Amino acid sequence: MSVTAPQLQSPRERRASLQASRSERYARMVEIRLMEERVLALFGEGLIPGTTHTSQGQEAVCVGIAAATRPTDTVACTYRGHGMALSLGVTREAVLGEILGRQIGCMGGLGGSMHLSDPRVGLLPTFAIVGAGIPIGAGAALTAQVLGNDDVAVSVFGDGASNIGAFHEGLNLASIWKLPVVFVCENNQYGEYTRIDRTTPVADIAVRAASYGIPGEVVDGQDIDAVEETVGRVVARARRGDGPTLVEAKTYRYAGHSRSDKATYRPAGELDQWLERDPITLFGEKLVAEGALDRARLEEIKAQAASDLERTLEVVLASPPPTEQQMMAPPTATGR
Amino acid sequence: MSVTAPQLQSPRERRASLQASRSERYARMVEIRLMEERVLALFGEGLIPGTTHTSQGQEAVCVGIAAATRPTDTVACTYRGHGMALSLGVTREAVLGEILGRQIGCMGGLGGSMHLSDPRVGLLPTFAIVGAGIPIGAGAALTAQVLGNDDVAVSVFGDGASNIGAFHEGLNLASIWKLPVVFVCENNQYGEYTRIDRTTPVADIAVRAASYGIPGEVVDGQDIDAVEETVGRVVARARRGDGPTLVEAKTYRYAGHSRSDKATYRPAGELDQWLERDPITLFGEKLVAEGALDRARLEEIKAQAASDLERTLEVVLASPPPTEQQMMAPPTATGR
């Protein structure tokens, strides 16, 4: 019995299986980790244009959010969005293909690493301008509120983004209109090469919720169950019509900010400390302790993910880059 | 003995006399009140182009700030800035002349009611874009910090402005750099025609200071002594190098938002309640109670202010509007 054959699954199916099964969540975290590591390697090989922002170490946050929401909910997230896209169900081919600039990518290879999306699982095009997605996510919640359905939206952003105006305006608007939106700050301790405490005078970004009269919560971003529980609870609150919440997930990115950044600005030992609480290891141990999976199974999942990734990469590399004609299609929906 | 003959005083002298004498502060508040009432009347007569924003009822805030600072300090304030300009020492001719679009105005009549300034008493051109002056004021504090002098800056803005991004970014920057700046929110309960509680989910804007790890204080904006004490104390703190403070002055504008707005959106009785705590009456009574002035003197001051205003108006109306040549002067300092 193989874990899954995700390449055969549609995004909706990938999402459903993740939501249904804890072991699938584990597998997805592994999938993300391996994909991100491979992306960095591919960047080193010159196969990825421009830049790319990976999320190793932060897998529990995105998978936890995907587990706590449904595909009709909307997610606005950032350029550091490969993991979120995979979590929500976007296929590996669509993600890796886009990062590599191939037609098989989710926008045909014309957008790139910073711009992943799939409306079928609620993923808005990921945002390359810091903070831009915060109010836009809240706008999806406005749609739900105006139409009177019970969808919610999740705006995901970094610690650094909490210092930009769009954060302030987005949270304030969501509060006064009681929009069904959850704001998740992935506090990975750094904005580019600068430690959060050099730009942000509060220890917990969650305290900023008080400025908007909404609840603020801190959650251990390395513990997927904690993320799912917290996000799930405040998503339910939003769905009930009780308004927005700010959730701060404390986490860490293992790699540098982008492309070839070696993150030499980090104090010695910091990475090691975080590696001790690796979200995949923690979750794996827990699943074993619970008796849900045994260690051999964990290894099988990893092996499966590795071979799935290889197959994905083959498929992606066989896909051509977009054509001149594709580039020249009008950028408007109406063609004018 | 006449109160003063302010028309003969330079802006610096007007500032110095206000800072030196409580009765002069009283006189200045009266001057502002009469000027603002006259401005509205002149608008009604068609003598003021475009729009104008008056500040009757808010006199204790601007005069209190002027009393608590010195002319080498910098003040950034808003289009509702006639009172602030007069408080800081800008002459009546310069203020009224600008509002009426005459050459005698502080920018030669080319700027208008929303754009008053006088660098000699630290007044930056008042800001017509909501929130713009908040970080710009902090920038003056950056100058003081970089140059190592002990000047401070005061950024003054409305309650409505506390929902705009520049507020968030400006306060955060001031905090992390410990800039010598005081942020004063003139909470006059309305942003244009909308009550503060419909746009702002916190009862006190001062609580937002916590988002930036700085002190926040609420002060009675109708009590000039309270404003002077509070602003003076936090200005001193900033001067010492101990960083910024957010001060919220609760106040009320008696007139509408601008030009001919009749403020019918206000609940019946609200204005009357505030009129019971009129800042000029309160301060006058206090001066009388203290024995500093007697009632006859208060009346004299008012009469003097009224006649000064008449004389100012005569002078201003005798001043021509700016010429085509003045309009055509290059907008750059270098002439290119």
Place this chain on the structure above:
Amino acid sequence: MAKLRMNQAIALALAEEMERDDHVIVLGEDIAEAEGSFKTSEGLLKRFGPNRVRDTPISEMGFMGLSVGAAATGLRPVVEIMFIEFLGVALDQLATEAALMHFLSGRKLTVPLTVRASVGSGLGFGCQHSQTLERWLLGAPGLKVAVASGARSAYGLTKAAVRDDDPVVVLEPRPLYGRREDFEPGEDAVISLGTGELLAQGTDVTIVALGQTVATALAGAEEAGWSADVIDLRTVQPWDRELVRASVAKTGRLVTVEENQFTAGWGSDVVSDVAANCHGDLSAPPLRLTAPDVPVPYGTALEQRYLPSAEYLADQVGLLLKTGTCPRPWWEGQ
């Protein structure tokens, strides 16, 4: 037929579109209870309720962003930016997010967003509340920009914008809000975005105008000793290249009348297109009539000096015809 002020025509267009499609919502500062600073949303709150007609905080970046997100997920928001200058705090959401989102979604999402903003000089508001600033938006792939020249075109453009599946900005010259125009509302009045309108026909010159300057162009052409094709461009992005080129092919001369300052106004793009495509047709150099390269002055008297007037237009075109060269702008005579 209805004789409406421009602000009434806009409110009517919005009401009709809200009636027609309950995904249309409107939001902005003081647009609900106060019915808009310029009374362009009169009656909407009462008729459609607070779920669809919303007063916002002073947070242009925020509510523009919300509207982009709402548009991408199924609504058709109409956002009011009270004065175009306030886009300076929200441009990212419009020019970088809304404009590119259809493209960035692999062409799967649409962003049927309408942004309305008041523009222009003539009311004495001073230099930061008197510009047209369409130049901030020109050249942005994905964005359409229309400019109303009166009640009729405001009505037709607003309806077209709300129905369009792309982000459309409709600019409304403030001095026209109070001016009445007779026209027939209804489906036939909806304007196809991207098309200009030939308002007068002549043989000597093609005058291209936009917004407020349409009236200037018509007035200037009326009494003159020459005759002109007068075109209301109506949409400045994309603009009706065919209409302008065809007219210039006939008249042999082009004059743009612009409210903006001289440098890099929309007229430069029109002139540049005509220069490239109608070179052989041009019997005189193309002429741009604009404001000078200084800030808009305070006060309505100087403002009138600042803007190109109908008399100035008549004179300049007369000189162009007589001399076959571009007359210098008034400010160079100084």
Place this chain on the structure above:
Amino acid sequence: MAKLRMNQAIALALAEEMERDDHVIVLGEDIAEAEGSFKTSEGLLKRFGPNRVRDTPISEMGFMGLSVGAAATGLRPVVEIMFIEFLGVALDQLATEAALMHFLSGRKLTVPLTVRASVGSGLGFGCQHSQTLERWLLGAPGLKVAVASGARSAYGLTKAAVRDDDPVVVLEPRPLYGRREDFEPGEDAVISLGTGELLAQGTDVTIVALGQTVATALAGAEEAGWSADVIDLRTVQPWDRELVRASVAKTGRLVTVEENQFTAGWGSDVVSDVAANCHGDLSAPPLRLTAPDVPVPYGTALEQRYLPSAEYLADQVGLLLKTGTCPRPWWEGQ
């Protein structure tokens, strides 16, 4: 003589100006400890300390605003905007506040602010990190905009900007940061803002280029069967109208080479000026070579197709000379 990469030339210019005047400070995201995302502030923190070299939070509106206030009160701040697109969240502070503050102070305050921003395509960053966007700034009274075309002009323009008493934006094409150029640093290398430079002389055509396209223009002109005046505009606001007109008076033909999309690029203003002022001199219609009106594609291969290349330039100019009419752009052949 020094052979420097463009980023080194910028760091050198900044260091020299900071040495020369201790009112010069630099600030931006990751410019101090990390020495700039593109290493344009290498060595500055070490040399001038954290009081004058400051890392900011991600708050472009905020730190641009701080810089405007600091400039108005005595400092000469140099702000880095990492990618020009980020101006979309800070435009108000630059175009509405900084640009107008001298005017609004009754001409009493000066705003010696320098804003540096990286621009352009060619490195595969995708559509929101690859534009030039000088169009957001063109036409703003009070603002100067310069564009570097290599180490030498980056050095000269940066020094000029820091010394200028008005707000100046210096745009730096990203692909040039790593490219070396030989030049003599020092006072003589400072460029007078507003002046273009004639880089090659010829008789058949005047080619006006800016930023990255200067190299394209020179390369295209080199092997061609025609000869050209090649002008590096250097400052795009105000731009050197005299230099361009004089050249066109000589050559009779104008071609602009622009990195931006076709609609409303800076070249439209150049063409429009020349069409008006050199009508009689033009023996062929003015031609604009630009990118097409679609978003910048991801990936360097398509990006190269997207941008006007030297070969395309050579071909198009050849056609212009041969036919006397504007050849169609490559994308209209499709």
